[in-house]
Amino acid sequence: MADTASISARDIRAAVERNTGLRARDLAETIGVSEGELVAAKIGHGTVAISAHPDDIMGAVPALGEVMALTRTPSVVHEKVGTYGNYQSGAHAAMVLHDAIDLRIFPKHWVFAYAVETVTEAGPRRSIQVFDAAGDAVHKIHLRDASHHDQWATLIETLALPEQNDRPTVEPRVPPSPAQERPDRAEDLRKAWSEMTDTHQFMQLTKRLKMNRLGAYRVAGAPFVRRLDQTAVDTLLDRLASTAVPVMIFVGNHGCIQIHSGPVHTLKQVGPWNNVMDPGFNLHLRSDHIAEVYEVRKPTKRGEALSVEAFDKDGVIILQIFGMRTKDADHVADFGALVQGLAGAEVQA
Incomplete structure (x- = not known):
């Protein structure tokens, strides 16, 4: 800045x-x-x-x-x-896991x-x-x-802080990192991907292979990743609203990730914003900011984790929508049926 x-x-x-x-x-x-x-x-x-x-x-x-x-x-x-x-404290990552409020916090x-x-x-x-x-x-x-x-x-x-400074000194904004692709490591990526037992292992393996999330999605290919049409998120939200299939919707910046777990009911389009307007949960999405969308499948000990993930033109992730699994019910298959019919992208990156 x-x-x-x-x-x-x-x-x-x-x-x-x-x-x-x-x-x-x-x-x-x-x-x-x-x-x-x-x-x-x-x-x-x-x-x-x-x-x-x-x-x-x-x-x-x-x-x-x-x-x-x-x-x-x-x-x-x-x-x-x-x-x-x-609240669960942590030097590098902390959490709030209470009632409807579900957060992942990065204190630095x-x-x-x-x-x-x-x-x-x-x-x-x-x-x-x-x-x-x-x-x-x-x-x-x-x-x-x-x-x-x-x-x-x-x-x-x-x-309250002892010093009340009305003109704090801010640092320049760090620009986003573009997609980091390593097509030459594609086979290594697919092998490591197939051996995952927890979704949290994904970022570790991409770092080891000198890729990031978007770069890995562009490289991995089937059966792990399918690129979808840019309209796929709006279509998926429509389907979720009409079926009430429970999902987990992740939205975050580098300091906090916030998660909604449950169904989506009421959608309202206002200009470029696609809005979820439910009691207790609102989502306001600039659909016109979506540049790339992917259907992503990751193996875990509890079964396949299925998500639809959207990125902006700079390669920054906008949101992730996961099939929801609880100790009492598994809705991943229902979510998968909604995802299966989403249109694929005509041009692959």
């Missing part, structure tokens, strides 16, 4: 006042600052800088009761209503965090907002009417 030090916090607040109709992310881009800088500029005006470490945040937010968890990228927004709990990217309160005619709107080193949003927690608002002041008192 370009040097924005010449823009003062007062300038940023004035721009916010002039552009109340714009979303924070869009306004930040218009001003030429990161969203994190935009939020920080309101310190002392309803915003408080708090500890960004997930151990601290996840230790405090269960007291808020029912909230909305939000994780997003420029291409997709994933929102779940529930309560935080069953939780760099800035703020408790944000905005006064409206309907009452105060409150949220916890976490940003990475570049000031890009990693995870947000929005209080709802049913939340325990009486715990808000205690949370701030517990987490």
Whole structure:
């Protein structure tokens, strides 16, 4: 990101006042600052800088009761209503496995965090907002009417930083890595793929073969991967809505992955956005950002893991939709029947 030090916090607040109709992310881009800088500029005006470490945040937010968890990228927004709990700490990766809120957290990217309160005619709107080193949003927690608002002041008192800096120093955004393909290692990839017993082994084997996820998908071929038409995700969501087959929908950035487990019911198209609008779960997908889609099959000890995965033009993964398997029921076969009929891509990369 370009040097924005010449823009003062007062300038940023004035721009916010002039552009109340714009979303924070869009306004930040218009001003030429990161969203994190935009939020920080309101310190002392309803915003408080708090500890960004997930151990601290996840230790405090269960007291808020029912909230909305939000994780997003420029291409997709994933929102779940529930309560935080069953937090499992980790130096490199942590988890929340509670109620409807299911997260995988990567602490090194939780760099800035703020408790944000905005006064409206309907009452105060409150949220916890976490940003990475570049000031890009990693995870947000929005209080709802049913939340325990009486715990808000205690949370701030517990987490507030001694230094309240309304112009934090952000780092340049790290550009995404393009697909890393090694066609010369195709046979090694297929052999290692066939020997997997857990999906978590996939990233280890691609790293060993000097590929990344998209590069490996382009190289592997049948029976592990089938490239699908760019419209496949929209078609699949339509089929899921009409059948109520339970799935797991993963959306993440480099700091947080958020997962929905269950059916999809209500779809609504608004401009370029394809929206899931269900009680407790909303998904907002820029379908026009999808450049490549793959049907992916990975062997595991519990049976085949089947997913449909979409990538943008820069090779960044947008979302993954998996067949759902629980201790009580296996819906992978039902999901597979919906996936089987998806159109393949006419041109293979």
